[in-house]
Amino acid sequence: MNRKILAIAPLLVFVFVCVFLYQGLFANPREIQTGRLGQEMPAFNLPDLMQDNKPWTNESLKGEVYLLNVWGTWCPTCLVELGYLTKLREQDVKIIGLYYVQGYDADFDGPFDMQSLRTEVSDMLQRAGDPYQFNILDLHRTLSLDLGVSGAPETFLVDKNGTILLHHTGDINPRVWRAKFAPIMQELK
Numbered sequence: 160m161n162r163k164i165l166a167i168a169p170l171l172v173f174v175f176v177c178v179f180l181y182q183g184l185f186a187n188p189r190e191i192q193t194g195r196l197g198q199e200m201p202a203f204n205l206p207d208l209m210q211d212n213k214p215w216t217n218e219s220l221k222g223e224v225y226l227l228n229v230w231g232t233w234c235p236t237c238l239v240e241l242g243y244l245t246k247l248r249e250q251d252v253k254i255i256g257l258y259y260v261q262g263y264d265a266d267f268d269g270p271f272d273m274q275s276l277r278t279e280v281s282d283m284l285q286r287a288g289d290p291y292q293f294n295i296l297d298l299h300r301t302l303s304l305d306l307g308v309s310g311a312p313e314t315f316l317v318d319k320n321g322t323i324l325l326h327h328t329g330d331i332n333p334r335v336w337r338a339k340f341a342p343i344m345q346e347l348k
Contacts, residue, residue, distance in 0.1 A: 200227075200321045201305035208258050208294035209277055215295045217321055224347050225253040226340075227315040228291070228331075229303060232276075232283045233261050234311045240330035245288030247336070252344070256294035259303055259311045271298060316343060 195201070200217040207213035228244065230237040248254055258280070280294065297303050306315065309328065316325035324343055327335065 195306060195323050196326060198323060200317060200323060201302065203302045203305070205295045205297055205302060208256070208280060208296040210293075215293070220255065220317070221321045222319055223253055224319055224344070225255050225292075225317055226331075227255050227257055227317055229257045229259050229306075229308050229311050229313040229315075231259045231261055231311050232279050234259075236330050237312045238283065238287055240312055240332065241284070241287040241290060243330075243332055243336075244290030247331075248290040248292075253292055254290045256291040257302065258294050258296050259300070259308065260296070260298050316340060318347060 200220070202217050204214055204216050207215060226247075230240075232238075244254055258276075260276075284291070295302070300308075306313075306323075307326075312330055314327045314331055315323050316327075318324055325339060327339055329335070331340070
């Protein structure tokens with residue numbers, strides 16, 4: 160009996176690897192979804208990027224439909240999408256920025272230079288367009304980790320009750336907006 164199992168074990172491993180690779184061959188890497196779809200925004204209490212002593216919480220964001228856009232000045236794709244996001248804001252789409260700090264570690268980098276970051280953010284938004292109602296600073300990536308963010312840009316569509324309806328990885332452009340966001344936004348009006 161054991162000899163039969165040992166004889167077919169390589170075949171079973173081969174079949175398993177083939178099935179795994181076959182699925183990956185047809186998977187769309189831009190369709191990564193958070194496990195939080197249909198769930199409330201995670202609890203958080205984070206500072207405003209541009210205003211000292213201004214905290215934001217998941218509770219303070221309830222009551223309106225909004226996009227939570229994860230971005231950073233270091234991200235070239237984020238720079239590209241700012242223009243289109245600004246057009247959406249002009250169409251009364253509420254967009255909140257979640258500033259994703261890349262590569263900061265207090266143990267190695269020393270104190271965080273908030274003024275330098277604010278200047279960098281202001282300069283970029285002035286050049287490329289400012290779609291944000293405000294920006295939340297996620298210095299230690301607590302909210303980003305809770306949301307399952309893997310990088311930037313990523314955007315979440317959140318309803319009035321704070322429920323996550325959609326998670327998009329990559330930039331938002333006219334094609335993405337029409338295909339993914341606009342149909343859900345129509346239903347929410």
